Amino acid sequence: MSGDDVVRLLEKARAWASQMDSIKAIGLAGSHAREDSDVDLVILCDDYRLFLNDLSWIPQFGVYQDVRQEDWGAVQSVRVFFSFAEVEFGFAHASWACTDPLDAGTAEVLRGGFAPVYDPDGVVKTLIEADVSS
Helix, strand or coil, rough: CCCCHHHHHHHHHHHHHHHHHCCEEEEEEEECCCCCCCCCEEEECCCHHHHHCCCHHHHHCEEEEEEEEECCCCCCEEEEEECCCEEEEEEEEEHHHHCCCCCCHHHHHHHHEECCCCCCCCCHHHHHHHHCCC
């Protein structure tokens, strides 16, 4: 995935989130900098089941060939195979970012690299700062 593709994807994610009252924040996780890597987004929201039960939101991000849902415990993922890249949309309840101390899975995600994409209330920034200080 080229850097331009990542930038366009993140712009679309920000625009989408800003239109959805239930989305509180989006963070970019993992090794997205490598060209052969997928893009991992963690989407914090009030009720992620809305996005798991109705996948009509996917086409706004691009043409896709396949979709798979994955259960990672606190994070429920929709892995989408677009024509330009593989993107994992990981949905979690907003409380995922508010546990103190952070659970092991959340801390692992943060240590693998995490950056705010859409963070109007500073939830992702606070989460990153909490991990750095622990």
